[in-house]
Amino acid sequence: MASSSTLRHINQARVLDALWKHGPRSRVGLSELLGLQRSTITVITGALIEDGLVREVDADEPTQKSAGRPRVRLQLRSDGAYFAGLDLGNELSTAIVVDLSGSEVGRAAAPTDRTDPASAERKLLELLEGVLSEHPEVRPRLQGIGITVPGTVVEGKIERAPILGWRHVSFGDLVARETGLPVLIDNDANAAAISEAQFGVGRDSSDLLYILLDTGVGSGLVLDRRIYRGSLGQVGEAGHIRIPRNGSPLAEWPTVEDVIGIAGLRENYAARGGNASDFDGFLKDLSAGGPPAVGAVGEWQQHLAWFTSTLVWMLSPQLVVFGGRSSAILETDDAMAVVASGMEADRDRTNFAVSAFGADAIAMGAAALPMSEFFSLPVLRPEQTTAPRRTKTSTGYTA
Incomplete structure (x- = not known):
């Protein structure tokens, strides 16, 4: 009792x-x-x-x-509690703090320190301390910290992060020890899906499929208003699905991430004669109608339609949300229509949207991890509780 x-x-x-x-x-x-x-x-x-x-x-x-x-x-009271999100990105690390209304209070970012996990974690902690120093009112009411990583997270540890080259890594203990706060760690796409379901475009949807389009490609699945992970915690690792190539052995088939990820998109763009030096430049070239950018995006949309339709026909979500930096390509009705029509989805049953958070989706997702815990009912069994200074995997969003 x-x-x-x-x-x-x-x-x-x-x-x-x-x-x-x-x-x-x-x-x-x-x-x-x-x-x-x-x-x-x-x-x-x-x-x-x-x-x-x-x-x-x-x-x-x-x-x-x-x-x-x-x-x-x-x-x-929006200033009654605050939540921090730390995003360990493939290229950029970000610290963000939001208030009780979900509004951003402050942020800091720097290139990811990929030397080793310990260095990367110290960089995240430095970024957080920088934000807290600029906003001293936050520290006494900071309720928890979420960390997102580009890889599989099992029982609070990074099982594998291929782009970073990490396997079986403990992460977040330093942040928990130095701040004395609860720390939750999760896959970047899962966290972004929780963010969309909690205070994004998916607030009114019980079932949501989030597709992360960035350096990496992944997905997060919300079913009946709860994040779904599967028995191995790898449900969202859809970017590792291989695309068949006739005449080639399976090991040589490219993955979805190879083709749809930003690196693959820019490689296609460069092969067509594009010369933008960074992704922002590529988007400007696309906006101006540059043939290399338009051609690369046309092929990218075809692969994205195939990938999305595969997931939609299996999962039948109410809503599909595209987020991450590459989702900017889909912000026009015409661009979204190309993808939606290519997958032949039932538009009366499944809606498609671009995340309102755009490139900030993952950082907001990190902050959503402790925020969703704050609004969740407490566990009733003592063996389920977690000591405040330990890291754990997020239990996910619950409506």
């Missing part, structure tokens, strides 16, 4: 989650929404106000049913 403190914790989480999803509510409204007694709501919200997580705001207008003084509403 759960203790009174556990029940209080559960009810506080339910109130916070209700205010996050449904916006300002009166105490009576919360009571009706959650099925809790008004006296219980009064005690819970009083404690949340005292903790600085909730505040009273402008009152509702009086109604015919309730004449007299209008009811005071309660809402989350």
